[in-house]
Amino acid sequence: MITVEQHLARITDGVRPLPSEEVPIIDGVGRVLAEPLLALHPVPPFTNSAMDGFAVRAAVATPGVWLPVRGDVPAGPVEPAPLEPGTAQRIMTGAPLPEGADAIVPVEDTDQPRGPAPLPERVRIDAAPVAGRFVRRAGEDVAPGAEVLPAGTLLTPAAVAAAISVGHGTARVHRRPRVVVLSTGAELRPAGEPLEPGQIPDSNGPLLAALARGEGAEVLYAASTGDGTEEFAAALHTALAADVVVTSGGASAGAFDVVKEVAEPLGVEFVEVAMQPGKPQGHGWLQPAPDGEVAGAAAGA
Incomplete structure (x- = not known):
């Protein structure tokens, strides 16, 4: 008997991108x-304001001083006029620094006042600014050419935002693994269908399909077969068009355990894993299907 970790290591050994x-x-x-993904441009792309307020020279903006206001600098594609000595410009968050x-x-x-207001003729400074404070310098977060996301990164919404922020509109990603789920057992009925005596709903198949989708796989289909070896062998042959075939049932020591009988x-390889339920497990790399698609790894569940 082997541990769950040992079994998982055996399954993943030899897996390639x-x-x-x-x-x-x-x-x-x-x-x-x-x-x-490398940065195509700096972040921030230009030096800008981190606050709504007034752009000034720190040396002249002492507390209590009144400075004439020479214009507005909104966020957007603007080229602000240079700041005249001894003056201020009203500036919005994200706007380029004059x-x-x-x-x-x-x-x-x-x-x-805060919020929308007419451009004042002058502004009184009530607190001494510090040179560089509330100023975001171009490239201070990310320099051009810096690695932002290494290969092997799972693209989350946050990672997508990071990629876009440094100039990317596309990304080279690995194809999603194509998965087929096969449940075995003559007693299985599709979800929602009425049950005859001795029948049960096939809940494991949809569970495995949903888990695969949740991990980013493309589930080609989930199906069930009876307990006949010919039926399961035909279903397995068709399923090998996928990258991965996951089976449920039929892997123990019963008289109708067709997965083990056909796949071994x-x-x-079928082994006993130190877990309950799910002690009988199997995995292996099967030969390519006749149509040339990639073979799948069959695993009993």
């Missing part, structure tokens, strides 16, 4: 990067 493809970045969610400014005075540290001569 699937081929990769380039996809729109939003379509890559739940898939794995096949190559690292040339000549080295600090931001938040609106809360002035005599001006093909090289599938």
Whole structure:
């Protein structure tokens, strides 16, 4: 008997990455990067304000001083005028810092109201700014060419946002593994169908299919077969168009355990795993199907 960890190691030993493809970045969610993503531009892409307030020169913006306001700098594709000595410009969060400014005075540290308001002629500075404070310098978070996401990263929504922020619209990701689930047992009935004496709903098959989908696999189909070896062998042969075949039932020592009877001569290894239920387990690498598709690993559940 082996442990669950030992059995898992045997199953994953020899697994290789699937081929990769380039996809729109939003379509890559739940898939794995096949190559690292490097920053195509700096983050931030330009020096900008981290606060709503006033762009100033810190040396002249002493507490109590009144500075004439020479214009607005909104966020967006604008090129602000250089800051004239001894003046201020009203600036919004994310707007480019005017040339000549080295600090931001938040609106809360002035005599001006928060929110929408007409551009004032002048502003009173109530708290001394520090040069560089509330200023986000171009490239201070990420420099061009820096590795943002290494190969092998699972693309989560946050990872997608990070990729977009550094200039990517597509990503090279591994193809989703194609999975077929086969449940065995003449007593199984599809979900929702009425039961005859001796029958039970096939709940394991949908469970395994849902788990596979939840891990990012493409489930080609989930089906059930009876307890005949010819029926299961035909179903297994068809299923080998997938990358992975997961079976449920038929792997123990019963008289009708067709999975073991059919798959063991093909090289599938059956073992006892230290878990209950699920003690009888099997795995193996089967030969390619005649149509040339990749063979699957059969695992009893």
